[in-house]
Amino acid sequence: MTDITSTSPAQSSSRPSTYKGEGLKNGAIQALLWLNAVIMLYPLFVMVMSSFKSNAEIFSSPLALPQGLNFANLEKVWSETNFLQYMGNSLLVTTASVALILVVSTMAAYAIARYEFRHSGLWLMFFLSGMTVPLKLAIIPLFLQLNALNLLNTYAGLILVYTAMGIPSAVFIMTGFLRALPKELEESARIDGANELVIMWQVMLPLARPAMVIVAIQNAVPIWNDFFFPLILITSDSLKTLPQGLTVFMGEFVTDWGVLFTGLTLAALPITLLYILLSRQFIAGLTQGAIK
Template sequence: MFKRVAPSRFFVHVTLMAYAVLALFPILLVLVNSFKRRDAIFDSPLALPTAETFSLVGYVKVLEQANVLNYFSNSLIVTVVSLFFILLFGAMAAWALSEYRFPGNRWLALFFAFGIMVPIRLGTVSILKIMVAADLVNTLTALILVYIAQGLPLAVMILSEFMAQVPKELKDAARCDGISEYSIFYHVILPLIRPALATVAVFTMVPIWNDLWFPLILAPSDQTATITLGVQQFVGQYSTDWNGVMSSLTLAMVPVIILYALFSRQLIRGITAGAVK
């Protein structure tokens, strides 16, 4: 009745399950404690809420005292606009690097690869000077520009590898039919690399949504603060409102979870296809 499982395969499954538990445990811990009273969070942080410990005071504080809707809208605007231009410019650059041969092609590809190896935070001082000179401090535009620069190298490298695997005969057949290069890119190439686009979107969206470094430096005002920066108002020097922290973190996780639920199939297809290639 039971199939015999090879020891190596069993070890792989156990390892993956252990990693899944390790990754999901902090999320579950935050979610559970967001529905508990402050004293219950410290007395039994691993226990589920009961009739005595259940409380929505954290969500009430977040929705009433904090400008949460403004923080969410700022994060949403920055993330969506950044993702749009990262995917657009990344796909265009990947198409040029993978399809056409021109002087400096290899050097340009190396330049994008260098952008992956060097963290953009090393240039924080220079970026801040540029934003001050351009009068973009405390604007969402500053964050969008930084995140586009941050996400483009990875997007170009991933998408160029997928575009290089598209059969050359398919593109030549489209050219023989008189289809323009733009139409080939938009109507032929982009539909074929949707798993790669979803992979880039998920891998790029999470660091942008969760980032605290650049919003704190480039857009710290209350009007331009993102949701991760808005959570900090519940953390004080001498006391911390843990109900507010847990509730705001739970609300901040919702968009990421929804995005993964919508694009999980495309994400897995993109990862597995890239592993095979």
């Protein structure tokens, strides 16, 4: 008996060409990814290398490796500025802002995603409308409002501004993720006698942890690196954040670039370590969102 499932010579000859085409496609994608990685990481590499150079060495060979490990710039950062105080201010503002964003946006998104009530879609559009207009365009009325509330030059005023900036996108991300969770989980928890608060905190939110990590990283990075709002809202040196505090090395006529690069390198370390620690959950949240 002959095998009727055997492929024809034309089909078998087309398979190597198909595999070759897929291999070329994957190779091109890998090459583009490597090129993108080099483009993104090379400026960071130059910044770190420049932190070990003097001004003269930076101007004479800006892209070359340093001649030696010179820690004079690091000593200037610690001795000539309130670097630890600036970093502490940034940690406080970033941590408090991200925590408020997560609490408010998670509760709002949970109500919109898991409960059916009138005008729930309008409430979602209300939050999403905050993504359409950049808050920086409203800096004058925002400044006047904070001045009327005596919140200028305070941690609270800066934290509230960052919280208002982050809530719209956080509600959008959390709502989409929470809607994708199966309703059978809630129903089984209610059958077991759990109330609504227990269902939210012990059943649903642990499953939404990847989305919460995405929200945290998405908001922590711009808040940590922000220079605009501290420049407008903070005037006391004791309340300055890192991006604002590092401007002491930028003079009107002379800039100590080596010390500035050292400060920028130290400022980038905490947020880089945060991403490394949460990268697995961050990628898991992205892939789960793509599948769902």
